[in-house]
Amino acid sequence: MSIRIGIYGYGNLGKGIECAVRQNEDMELVAVFTRRDPAAVKPLTGSAAVCSVADVEQWKDKIDVMIMCGGSATDLPEQSPKLAAMFNIVDSFDTHAKIPEHFANVDAAARDAKTVGIISVGWDPGMFSLNRMYANAIMPNGKDYTFWGKGISQGHSDAVRRIEGVKDAKQYTIPIEAALESVRAGENPELSTREKHLRECFVVLEEGADEAEVENAIVTMPNYFEDYDTTVHFISEEELKREHSGIPHGGFVIRSGKTGWRLENNHVIEYSIKLDSNPEFTACVIVAYARAAHRLAKEGAYGCKTVFDIAPAYLSAMDGAELRAHLL
Amino acid sequence: MSIRIGIYGYGNLGKGIECAVRQNEDMELVAVFTRRDPAAVKPLTGSAAVCSVADVEQWKDKIDVMIMCGGSATDLPEQSPKLAAMFNIVDSFDTHAKIPEHFANVDAAARDAKTVGIISVGWDPGMFSLNRMYANAIMPNGKDYTFWGKGISQGHSDAVRRIEGVKDAKQYTIPIEAALESVRAGENPELSTREKHLRECFVVLEEGADEAEVENAIVTMPNYFEDYDTTVHFISEEELKREHSGIPHGGFVIRSGKTGWRLENNHVIEYSIKLDSNPEFTACVIVAYARAAHRLAKEGAYGCKTVFDIAPAYLSAMDGAELRAHLL
Numbered sequence: 001m002s003i004r005i006g007i008y009g010y011g012n013l014g015k016g017i018e019c020a021v022r023q024n025e026d027m028e029l030v031a032v033f034t035r036r037d038p039a040a041v042k043p044l045t046g047s048a049a050v051c052s053v054a055d056v057e058q059w060k061d062k063i064d065v066m067i068m069c070g071g072s073a074t075d076l077p078e079q080s081p082k083l084a085a086m087f088n089i090v091d092s093f094d095t096h097a098k099i100p101e102h103f104a105n106v107d108a109a110a111r112d113a114k115t116v117g118i119i120s121v122g123w124d125p126g127m128f129s130l131n132r133m134y135a136n137a138i139m140p141n142g143k144d145y146t147f148w149g150k151g152i153s154q155g156h157s158d159a160v161r162r163i164e165g166v167k168d169a170k171q172y173t174i175p176i177e178a179a180l181e182s183v184r185a186g187e188n189p190e191l192s193t194r195e196k197h198l199r200e201c202f203v204v205l206e207e208g209a210d211e212a213e214v215e216n217a218i219v220t221m222p223n224y225f226e227d228y229d230t231t232v233h234f235i236s237e238e239e240l241k242r243e244h245s246g247i248p249h250g251g252f253v254i255r256s257g258k259t260g261w262r263l264e265n266n267h268v269i270e271y272s273i274k275l276d277s278n279p280e281f282t283a284c285v286i287v288a289y290a291r292a293a294h295r296l297a298k299e300g301a302y303g304c305k306t307v308f309d310i311a312p313a314y315l316s317a318m319d320g321a322e323l324r325a326h327l328l
Numbered sequence: 329m330s331i332r333i334g335i336y337g338y339g340n341l342g343k344g345i346e347c348a349v350r351q352n353e354d355m356e357l358v359a360v361f362t363r364r365d366p367a368a369v370k371p372l373t374g375s376a377a378v379c380s381v382a383d384v385e386q387w388k389d390k391i392d393v394m395i396m397c398g399g400s401a402t403d404l405p406e407q408s409p410k411l412a413a414m415f416n417i418v419d420s421f422d423t424h425a426k427i428p429e430h431f432a433n434v435d436a437a438a439r440d441a442k443t444v445g446i447i448s449v450g451w452d453p454g455m456f457s458l459n460r461m462y463a464n465a466i467m468p469n470g471k472d473y474t475f476w477g478k479g480i481s482q483g484h485s486d487a488v489r490r491i492e493g494v495k496d497a498k499q500y501t502i503p504i505e506a507a508l509e510s511v512r513a514g515e516n517p518e519l520s521t522r523e524k525h526l527r528e529c530f531v532v533l534e535e536g537a538d539e540a541e542v543e544n545a546i547v548t549m550p551n552y553f554e555d556y557d558t559t560v561h562f563i564s565e566e567e568l569k570r571e572h573s574g575i576p577h578g579g580f581v582i583r584s585g586k587t588g589w590r591l592e593n594n595h596v597i598e599y600s601i602k603l604d605s606n607p608e609f610t611a612c613v614i615v616a617y618a619r620a621a622h623r624l625a626k627e628g629a630y631g632c633k634t635v636f637d638i639a640p641a642y643l644s645a646m647d648g649a650e651l652r653a654h655l656l
Contacts, residue, residue: 021469044589084469095639099652119514120656124407127462131599134455136655137607137616137643140351141356184602192618241615259612261347261372267602271459274512276593281466284595288465308641308651312458315465316636323636324427327464 016283107304142257151249165209344611371603376445435632470585493537
């Protein structure tokens with residue numbers, strides 16, 4: 001019998017989940033939950049129900065894993081514990097500093113309801129965290145580096161769009177090649193914020209807005225751009241739509257470490273991803289962990305988990321013998 | 329209390345284990361077991377006992393995890409099940425085709441004795457297997473590529489040394505850059521053996537041996553060289569010692585996959601390692617899994633396991649809260 005999946009929130013991530021479920025033969029999408037008018041939401045999966053979030057409790061026994069597709073700022077802190085009291089859930093909570101608090105809240109709800117909640121799944125946090133952790137466990141004597149991009153940063157694009165005179169904008173985060181090369185060469189450089197990433201903005205101005213003023217407002221913006229070398233390009237609305245409507249992203253996790261009795265040997269471990277669609281890739285990771293959530297719940301391993309707590313085999317549709325024969 | 333480690337076989341891998349244990353504060357090396365005369369073996373760790381393999385049973389309650397450092401051809405198939413009947417063990421069994429059989433043998437011994445046996449730990453099998461498995465679970469629709477090198481292949485070096493007229497030799501396996509670039513670009517190429525790797529040999533001849541004859545014997549050798557483009561360099565014994573006495577290795581695991589409702593988006597996941605010392609890095613991976621073996625045994629999770637079966641957190645000296653706060 002298929003693993004019955006629900007999607008809670010049908011934006012870019014929710015649509016990515018829908019596509020990912022379609023690629024996994026042991027799963028089916030049974031319902032999409034929305035805060036909008038259900039009649040206005042048309043999923044690509046013809047067989048999926050569209051329901052109001054207000055009716056979610058009625059689906060308690062009809063969904064094996066609910067995938068939480070809200071935002072980390074205000075949605076998930078409230079929704080994940082609430083839904084974990086009814087369903088096994090997976091979320092992609094990505095406010096790193098608040099993970100311990102979110103973990104505790106989901107854990108309490110999940111233990112109480114005898115469900116499994118897997119939080120902070122995706123690529124960072126997620127696959128990048130896993131690679132940081134494995135590399136740290138393997139080489140205790142070493143140094144970690146994480147680079148993001150080249151890709152669209154939603155938060156930085158939004159910050160540019162809030163500037164007066166800006167009609168629309170996209171911001172790319174770009175790792176600096178010289179820094180990457182130094183890290184890969186095992187030189188263990190100390191890198192400032194400015195030395196690790198560039199920022200590049202493509203901006204459509206409102207009629208009559210002043211280029212120099214907008215550019216200055218961007219490059220001096222505290223927290224977002226001040227500590228970086230930032231390039232600003234003013235382009236037409238048509239060009240922005242034509243050339244910059246994708247959601248690519250990617251990045252690199254590198255650990256350089258030393259071994260030997262006198263630490264005479266150097267080693268570099270590198271994990272990287274290059275993504276055409278950030279939300280679709282994130283969705284693929286989440287769906288693999290939904291399989292794990294379903295299995296863990298069947299074993300009675302209730303409570304909150306992260307990617308660190310889950311044996312890799314739980315993610316795969318293959319059984320142990322197949323995995324050993326084909327992928328080990 | 330420290331995790332008490334034993335080393336069974338004190339060659340390159342055993343020495344690497346000794347160095348790795350020294351970097352992990354929660355472990356101590358208590359004894360080295362050898363088939364040689366124990367009086368002739370002097371470990372770097374002054375406090376470690378040196379014992380004959382014949383006396384290993386006396387150490388049953390004094391060692392938490394025995395690390396098996398024999399070869400995969402004849403040592404481990406016999407030694408790992410035998411030692412798993414007395415100790416928790418970790419081995420690096422790397423004959424891919426015989427893993428199912430080896431798993432069954434170690435599993436039977438470990439379940440019977442209530443021990444934990446983790447097999448096929450290192451980088452391939454090991455970290456490369458893990459990365460193949462995670463990437464397959466994330467992107468069911470995709471294609472896997474594994475490249476090895478640049479590095480010394482022990483088996484191919486030995487094969488060259490067995491040729492008449494060869495006094496000594498080292499063989500490097502080298503991934504072909506054009507193939508790597510095509511894979512990274514998401515082109516999903518079909519690659520022949522010859523298109524993936526080059527082989528480069530550095531050979532010291534016996535006096536009076538014929539260069540052309542030896543070169544021909546190498547490049548036409550079935551299984552080892554016939555299917556590759558191979559370069560042969562004849563050098564002096566001094567140069568071989570000076571330039572080719574290290575044991576570097578490395579490699580790449582890449583999966584390229586497609587997502588989206590009509591598979592319109594492409595993604596590439598790449599894991600790579602660059603190692604100054606193959607045995608020391610392998611040893612680091614094994615030692616992290618020795619920590620896992622010890623913890624699993626304390627929880628009563630007996631039997632044979634592979635890297636697929638073990639939650640990442642078991643490898644780390646940090647606890648769950650620390651991991652979530654610092655590495656997630």
